[in-house]
Amino acid sequence: MSSSRSDRKKAAKELMRVTKTSPSHRAAFGQIPNAFSTLLRPLSESKVELHLDLQEDLITTVLNLSTDDSNKAEMGENPVAIPLLIESMKYGTTETIINATAALSTLTQLDSNKLIIGKSRAHVTLLELLRAGHPLAMREAALTMTNLCTVHENKTRFIEIGAVPVILQMINGSMLVDELLGILAQLSTYPNAIEELREVDTVPCLFRIMRDSYSGITKENCAVILFSVCSKNEAFLRELWIEETNNRTLAELADTGTERAKRKAFDLILEMRRALPSLRITT
Structure with a gap:
């Protein structure tokens, strides 16, 4: 993405638009080397909540990209994607929190991601959202928990934290x-x-x-x-x-x-x- 703050925001807005409307762009994005790390670099370089509009556009783009099955595994294995989604489930605009939770829910459709997400302490944030989140975020959190609970280790984690x-x-x-x-x-x-x-x-x-x-x-x-x-x-x-x-x-x-x-x-x-x-x- 472009280096200046203004250019980053413009690029993020455009990328959000094309990944929402074009399945071919979603599929092509995952074929680009280091695409997801580059996409999320602006959020990984500072606290995610410092640039709320940029954060919202990038997290919405992640949600759009996650709906393509070919992207799910690479996103789950990316070292920054899931941690940044979890952070954005805690800090950000209401739209960001809902979309970050929805993206995590979409990633749990892949069995290998259920293990990765389970080890990331996402269960703590999911339970907090379920307890006191926006109604749409609560519903997405419940769906994510349902998917995660097909794995034994994740059930144990949820029980241990008082679910x-x-x-x-x-x-x-x-x-x-x-x-x-x-x-x-x-x-x-x-x-x-x-x-x-x-x-x-x-x-x-x-x-x-x-x-x-x-x-x-x-x-x-x-x-x-x-x-x-x-x-x-x-x-x-x-x-x-x-x-x-x-x-x-x-x-x-x-x-x-x-x-x-x-x-x-x-x-x-x-x-x-x-x-x-x-x-x-x-x-």
């Missing part, structure tokens, strides 16, 4: 319920996450969502979490039985849910029968 109580609080507040239930279902098979889920009123919350939701996937994720929380725990199975006696939510799910939801619902009913043989439990 479970944050997600539960947001679900109870009716925020991004469908998206966050998907993340919680991924985390709920881990012992530390199960302990945290058992410390709050998870069962009533999940049953309320199952009764109110029209989404088969949402109901499925609720059933997955319920199985993790209640399985092999008599106290929680008894709570489950009370709910089932009053509303027959699991019986209905075992009949009408997705295939996975049907299996989980049926397994929970069997668990109740085994653990509480004196109680009348029907399907």
Whole structure:
């Protein structure tokens, strides 16, 4: 990019424009040697937030370029790209923060990038955005977390920094319920996450969502979490039985849910029968 500050801004604006409108330019960009390092050099030479307009244009260009599959691996392996995206998720205009998060989300579509991003401490920034970011940034953060949580190490990282109580609080507040239930279902098979889920009123919350939701996937994720929380725990199975006696939510799910939801619902009913043989439990 041009060396003077004014020329850099003009070049960044033009590059943002052409990479937004032209797929061929996005693909061609990645073929240029050291293209991504050169693009990001103005941000890597000083604090990213010092030149907000230039930062916004460059990060938007990164987002545009990341949508081309041929660029994803090179961007993930570039030593400055992911760190600068994470910095721009913390400092910058609202548009910059949203676009930086969206770019990171796009990069997580590639499996090798999930490992790289997981080691970069992006999970801390993502959880902060999820907790208190702009609504669009929160949604992008949730999508990024969903993609990252297909990797075991990343699930452990999110649990260790307290993602479970944050997600539960947001679900109870009716925020991004469908998206966050998907993340919680991924985390709920881990012992530390199960302990945290058992410390709050998870069962009533999940049953309320199952009764109110029209989404088969949402109901499925609720059933997955319920199985993790209640399985092999008599106290929680008894709570489950009370709910089932009053509303027959699991019986209905075992009949009408997705295939996975049907299996989980049926397994929970069997668990109740085994653990509480004196109680009348029907399907």
